[in-house]
Amino acid sequence: MSARIETLIGRRVWDSRGNPTVEAEIHLTDGSLGRAIAPAGASRGSHEAIDLRDGGDAFGGHGVDHAIRTLAEVIAPVIVGLPADDQRLIDKRLIELDGTPQKARLGGNATIATSMAVAHAAAAAAKVPLWSYLSAGSARRLPMPMVQLFGGGAHASGRIDLQDILIVPMKAKSFEQATEIVAEVYRAGGALMADRGLLRGVADEGGWWPEFSSNEEALEQTVRSIERARMRPGEDVAIAIDVAASQLACEGRYRLATDGIELTSDEFVDRLIGWCRRYPIISVEDPVGESDHAGMRAFTRAVSESVQVIGDDYLVTSARRIAEAARAEACNAVLLKPNQVGTLTETYEALQAARQARWHTVISARSGETEDVTIVHLAVGWCADQLKVGSFSRSERMAKWNEAIRVEQTLGSRARFAGRVAIGGSRTVIAAQ
Ligand code: PGA
Ligand code: ZN
16 A cells, blocks of 8 residues: 655755745655755746745745745645655645646745655655656666856846856766766866956856856857867867846847847847857757747747757746647757746656657756755656756755766666767757657
């Protein structure tokens, strides 16, 4: 007989920005325990699950006392007694109990912490790691990491407009080797900044603080960092960017404050296409704002053969939005952030919708993170193509890379690495099949 949920406890813990966040802890009738912590975004899509915060003066309004009470008083009475291995049923109860399109009643932070804690408890009861539990023992593929080198946008007080300049270790043959390559380029990037007198520490996700005078300089310096690490840009290590363009959009135009210009959607798309031609860019996330459907289609149409176009704010981990975007040929890949939608079941449905569209899938952390490593288990257990958790410093990021190394070692000779075919435009999707 499956173990049932005996208690659900809510606890306030603190995230990587020093803000309060929700931890859920679940105890089962057989003594098993599952625990998970909700992350928090800073550049959020407007259709995401609502992060319930207390408001007021304390902790800049980020308090989660209300969400913690919701766990104990509203959620616990509904899920106590349910079998922990029926994730679908439990998530369905959470969705029904909330009853709003964006988890406005319970709060996405309360529901995702609960939903992930349930999965951890069920895996503990089954006495297997979560990644193995999620795949009924069949998982063996490690995702391609996409790692931030320079952090910008909302994660670096808008120092440059582009939010993430990332590197992808294309030549890696294993996850462990991928981290070695990333470590060398990350180190080279820091040394380059130091030599030029531009080293100012790191941004929210651990990438170097981008003390650049233009957005394009960040791309140039990424190429230089790869070369300085004695690797070939494009061939050994490719570039990915997250424009997070909703942050730049204003009344149909795009304001690039670092470059001192304002562009129409067409002009902005042209500029991005130009960057894709001049730099070894393999992936572009949220190239235009979340409601600029025409811009998204135009950009995807122009580059989709060779470049991966990811929807983050544009798709908000919604199966429905993914299916719509696939029909419209806007995007060819999806960023999956469990707290954007609020339950694991809905995150999995989004992943399935992307697979149906033959898109690449990227499991992602948020800029506000903790030691919680659930997303690594999701990426392996669900066989996602890529994993994005920020940069290669700060322990809330390293905890995730290190967990993937552990999984790879546990798998031993059964481990497979997603490799270069797991990222890129539609040409790579076809080649991988
Ligand atoms: P976040 O953004 O600050 O909302 O987590 C990260 C991203 O855009 O990928
Ligand atoms: Zn993004």
